[in-house]
Amino acid sequence: MTAGAGGRHPARLVLPFAALAASLVAWDLIVRLNDLPPYVLPGPGLVLATLVQDWAILWQSLAITLVTTFEGFAAATVIGLALAVLFSQSKWLEYCFFPYAVILQVTPVIAIAPLLLIYLPQQLAVVTCAGIVAFFPVLSNATLGLNSADRNLVGLFTLYRASRWQTLRYLRWPAALPAIMGGLRIAGGLSLIGAVVAEIAAGAAGSGSGLAYRIAESGYRLNIPRMFAALLLLSIAGIVIYMALALVSHLVLRRWHESALGKDM
């Protein structure tokens, strides 16, 4: 649906870029015609120039944020999937512990971050924040997926005296893959958000050099063009993460699942 089937029609590729170009021109015109100073609103050209000029600093910060994002995402994936598998094996475990997952989900991470920064070393606290935000969609989607195997197929496995492990491995897990992939796609973007939120919280506490810290720091220094450049990098990182996960999902599901099939199949 996302990565695979789209893009065949030329207008679908051209239109977004045309719209982007138009809005950039409009932005530039607004800045020029009103003669806005850069600390109010920098033009797109200046943002780009800043991006190039500050590339060394920004790139380093981006790398730090991406590592945090990736670590948080990996932790959320491993823990979320492991818990989902446990829950699928025992309803009691699910009843006991799912509420805590919900609590973790509904509590804003910005409110948890300062607490984590007190208890944990900074880098670990930041990664934990990213993980907390990303963890719930993984857990809830995987739990749903693992419980939605076809009832008759479950009956068939019972008939052939399949062990729990066999039922998990050959039935529940593959049946859950579409839901799991959906969860991971959401989690990828969320872990970036979690990393940024935690970096901002940590930045206020003093140290740190991720992209969000750069944004906050540039804000204090009224270096608005750099703020925009950093913001741009963040958005691009988010888009790339989403597209990469969509591609993985497509590759995993392409042979059998409706979501990964073209229209004419």
Add this chain to the structure above:
Amino acid sequence: MTTAEPAVRLRGVTKVYDGGVAALGPLDLDIARGAFVSLLGPSGCGKSTALRLIAGLAAPSTGAVEVARAAAPGAVGFVFQEPTLMPWASVRDNVYLPLRLAGVARRAAMPRVEAMLARVGLADFTEAVPRELSGGMKMRVSLARALVTEPDILLLDEPFAALDEITRFRLNNDLLALWRDLGKTIVFVTHSVFESVYLSQRVLVMTARPGRISATFAIAGPEPRGEAFRTSPDYAAQCRAVSAALAGAGEDPSREGVR
């Protein structure tokens, strides 16, 4: 083949579902080894329930279900009303599934899997995934999967109900040929009078819910049965008789179990 010990024996079997729906029985039933028996009844009369009880997929509320050799995994083959294939697995892997669950190594299993796929006419489609198959082909995969463990008993729940007539006739003939060659006990659930008479040695007509057996017909026909039988007056006469019994069963007044 001994006929002394039946393949399936049901005694006083009833099934009441959680909501208080009396779905079945009481049912007494003996199915001889190697027999082809059809369960025929109106929709909702408990045919699927009876089959699930025989397969051990559900427990009876009262009574006893005995199935010869049922403890051995793979002794019972089950074909659901829908193909019920794993959409992510190839045809080959779908048919391999019962053997895989029994711990048979892939290499050792493949000759049997391939032989069974050839038997149902799908030798060229082993690498296809289910969505690449037609409805009738999926049903044949399901049949091959049920047969690959060489079960003693084959339970089929309206397996061809969703198919067009031509495909159904062909699969009917395929099934008869399999039964003749392999000598399995077959319990075949259907709501089609014509299908039940064409296929089986014995037709058990069930009442409306809660399903009980209201009539039993021993079907006389040439062996092997074929298109000649399907168009014979003899076949038509037997269909008429079964139809009449089914109509009578449908308006059974003694539906004491319904709440």
